[in-house]
Amino acid sequence: MNFCSQCGARVSLRIPPGDTLPRHVCDACGEIHYQNPKVVVGAIPEWEDRILLCRRAIEPRHGKWTLPAGFMENHETTAVGAARETAEEACARLGKSELFALIDITHISQVHVFYRAPLLDLDFAPGTESLETRLFSEDEIPWDEIAFRSVALCLRYYFADRKSGRMGIHVGAITTPPGHE
């Protein structure tokens, strides 16, 4: 951030009075521009013993597999956002969803919130951001081709719960950049 989005003047990085962290503060109008973590919302679309994954048509991780997920939009709930991403990326409709995992990713300041929800039908298809959409049973999951660590972690929680016979709600954290774990 170089300029004030309110007035267009230069900003400086400094600790405002009464604060403890450096913020981008406008040198002209005094506006404090806070930067905060972003929420990514995603779904685990279920059909009997299989779940729906999407193969990414966009960077990052073009060609890798993921759960439908993306940045939460203003004025939606996390559950509605997860259903919206599923509609956009897999042209699929979900039934009633249940919170499944909250995963903090500190090095990129994101909170990933996953809901599990039944697919209402099998009329799914790749959206513009997907190359392919496919149902996978646990033994078919392409673990080495999963796009994001949060998705892999969420899938591990999911299949462990399925094995145990009891679906829980999981809190996890990823605190190191890829390759540094």
Added chain:
Amino acid sequence: MNFCSQCGARVSLRIPPGDTLPRHVCDACGEIHYQNPKVVVGAIPEWEDRILLCRRAIEPRHGKWTLPAGFMENHETTAVGAARETAEEACARLGKSELFALIDITHISQVHVFYRAPLLDLDFAPGTESLETRLFSEDEIPWDEIAFRSVALCLRYYFADRKSGRMGIHVGAITTPPGHE
């Protein structure tokens, strides 16, 4: 948002190619400035059958009671943020926390995440943003003086769970401005 925080030029509100929602787009450098919901993290600090509330020394809701809570900072987990807010607002230390509630507040685009956690000791005191900090049993809760609806909702979940003998994880939503519910 009037100006590009990257280059300082004017921004326009328009739908970028391939997108579905209007965004602030820079007329000069083309940067797309996404605006997304913010995460508020809070704690239910527990001591035997009582919980700790703070009376606010700041606006909004000066003088009203709240759970310690505030905007999540970059590079922290939701649980660490809840503990940080508790330290800042009530000078209190928490033990191991458990996710308790996720409350979407759509009209202000916030996601409130509450953890419950035991107080490690009774050495709490008002931080700079609090007038007073006090332990409350259920029948002492000042329901008409609670600062925020998400906090009141979280407290209702909490005491209902205490009554039932089983602490759960709750997903809620507040979708109308105050006075419009």
